[in-house]
Amino acid sequence: MSDLNALARKLAALGATDEVFDTGARVISQAGSPAPLTAMLRAIDETVLDRKLVFTAGDTCVSIVASGRRMRGLSDITPMHETAKTLLGETISREDPASLDASFALLSELFETADPLHVRSMPAERFGSGGERGVPAVDLATLWQIDLDEAPLPPLERFLRANEDTITAMLHVDKGDVVASKGDIAALEVIWQTQVQAYLDAEAKLGGQQDGARLVCLDGALDDGGSVALAFAGDAVALLVFPSADLGQLHGSWQAAFR
Amino acid sequence: MVVDELDALRTANEGCQTVAFGDLSTQMILITDTQTNLPREALDRLCAQAALVLGRTGKTALGTVPGLRALLADTTSLRLFLRATDEPDDVLCCVCAPDVDVDKFIADATECLHRISNSNN
Numbered sequence: 375m376s377d378l379n380a381l382a383r384k385l386a387a388l389g390a391t392d393e394v395f396d397t398g399a400r401v402i403s404q405a406g407s408p409a410p411l412t413a414m415l416r417a418i419d420e421t422v423l424d425r426k427l428v429f430t431a432g433d434t435c436v437s438i439v440a441s442g443r444r445m446r447g448l449s450d451i452t453p454m455h456e457t458a459k460t461l462l463g464e465t466i467s468r469e470d471p472a473s474l475d476a477s478f479a480l481l482s483e484l485f486e487t488a489d490p491l492h493v494r495s496m497p498a499e500r501f502g503s504g505g506e507r508g509v510p511a512v513d514l515a516t517l518w519q520i521d522l523d524e525a526p527l528p529p530l531e532r533f534l535r536a537n538e539d540t541i542t543a544m545l546h547v548d549k550g551d552v553v554a555s556k557g558d559i560a561a562l563e564v565i566w567q568t569q570v571q572a573y574l575d576a577e578a579k580l581g582g583q584q585d586g587a588r589l590v591c592l593d594g595a596l597d598d599g600g601s602v603a604l605a606f607a608g609d610a611v612a613l614l615v616f617p618s619a620d621l622g623q624l625h626g627s628w629q630a631a632f633r
Numbered sequence: 634m635v636v637d638e639l640d641a642l643r644t645a646n647e648g649c650q651t652v653a654f655g656d657l658s659t660q661m662i663l664i665t666d667t668q669t670n671l672p673r674e675a676l677d678r679l680c681a682q683a684a685l686v687l688g689r690t691g692k693t694a695l696g697t698v699p700g701l702r703a704l705l706a707d708t709t710s711l712r713l714f715l716r717a718t719d720e721p722d723d724v725l726c727c728v729c730a731p732d733v734d735v736d737k738f739i740a741d742a743t744e745c746l747h748r749i750s751n752s753n754n
Contacts, residue, residue: 565695573685573694580681583707591704592686595696602696622736625706629731632708 399430399492404630405536407527410488411481412520414438417493418445419511419522424498431488436481439501439508446501446508448477455480465502466509474509478518489536490630529587530607533631537624542600543615553610561596562613570604570611587632589625593618607632635749639666642745648733652742654749655680657689657722671728679726683714687724702739706731715742717750725749 403413410431417427421440426449429436437450447465451458457480466473485491515522527535534544543557545566578584584606591603596615603614603624616624639652643666651669653676655662662676671679688699699721705712711731717723725746729738 561697569695576685576694577682580678580685586707589704589706590686590695591706592693592696592700593702593704595693595698595700597697601700604695621702621704621739622734625704625711625735628706629708633731 399494401490402493403488403491405489405527405532405627406487407532407535408524409520410485410491411518412515412522412524413491414481414485414493415445415511415515415518415520416522418514419443421495426496426498428494428496429485430492430494431485431490434484434488436484437496439498440511441498442507442510443512444508444510445514446506448480449499449501451484455484457483463502465506467506468509468513474514474517478514528607529631530605530610530612533605533628534612536627536631537614537616540616540620540624541614542617545613546610547613548610557615561600562602562615565602566611566613570613589628591621591624593621635664635752636667638745638749639664640668642666642727642741643668645741646729646733646738648730649727649738650730651679651726651728652745653679653726654746655683655724655726657684657687657716657724660684662726676726679712679728680724682712683724683726687714687716704735711735713738713742715739715746717746720750723750 402417403410414429418438418440421427422443424441427438427440429438435452436448439446439449445466448458448461449463451462457476461473461477461480464473466477512522541556543559543562544555545552545559545562546554547566574584588606589603591601593601595602599618600615601618601621603616605612605628635654639654643649643652651665651671653662653665660680662680665676685694686703686705688694691699693699701716701718703714709731711729711733713727713729715725723746725742727742
């Protein structure tokens with residue numbers, strides 16, 4: 375990867391409007407977008423000064439000392455993990471491929487399915503011996519076959535992915551074209567073709583907000599008791615069928631994706 | 634007293650800003666909680682929104698049958714509409730902050746509406 379690419383990525387990250395903070399920690403991966411390990415390496419790659427980056431997912435917390443866009447090593451992990459004992463406090467090096475493999479295996483095991491993944495940037499602690507600088511994040515990405523330039527999913531895609539197990543049928547339309555579907559979409563096709571525009575027109579007459587992302591959920595709106603949701607985002611709309619009991623969860627994940 | 638029920642629902646749910654009891658057949662808000670500061674026009678729009686998303690006289694704007702509950706969310710607010718099971722024209726219209734606990738609020742609001750609707754009819 376060229377320096378220009380790295381610079382462009384950092385400028386994009388700095389200019390991003392959808393950076394999410396949750397109780398002081400930065401949300402760097404949500405619903406698998408970007409992949410948690412990609413997000414971790416990006417966080418390291420964005421770290422120029424000496425810092426301790428504390429990555430958290432659920433009850434798992436891993437502290438990585440980073441500096442000069444390099445990962446120096448693991449400084450702490452909770453709860454303690456058997457594999458981690460040999461890695462804690464040791465500076466990683468390209469000369470020691472076993473420790474790099476072990477670090478990758480450990481981080482994969484702990485964070486591969488993390489959702490969401492948070493990071494806090496803390497003051498650096500004394501770490502390792504003075505002359506060892508660790509390994510650049512971009513080199514780790516190459517070594518671990520991680521694409522640092524992986525484009526993050528748009529919020530609507532993140533919302534749909536986060537609810538894969540909840541949604542029983544889905545019709546995803548973008549600029550009038552169906553771009554994805556799932557399950558039995560017969561009822562959703564009827565809604566899309568005969569009701570959505572009339573609903574939007576009626577809503578507009580009431581002065582309702584039609585810009586920006588919106589979620590409309592109608593509980594028990596289908597003959598079989600199923601509930602319908604419409605998630606609007608720009609030119610795209612996703613029509614969903616979901617179980618009534620999951621209304622709160624659906625709204626919560628929508629808020630998480632779009633806030 | 635209906636207003637006490639509405640006040641209790643509002644105070645029991647952090648993030649709840651307005652609770653209004655209305656009639657879908659006339660599309661009128663009949664009473665609100667005592668703390669709401671929405672003007673009359675906004676309350677009228679709220680009730681009209683309830684009629685649109687919950688449907689009237691057996692017709693619905695989206696779906697095949699009028700539902701009992703509807704949720705409208707944007708990134709800054711949340712509106713919840715609930716229809717009474719026994720009196721389909723009785724509705725609760727609620728405006729909340731986006732981070733309100735939706736499951737708890739719906740459970741509380743459903744009980745509240747049931748009590749109000751039964752005491753009125």
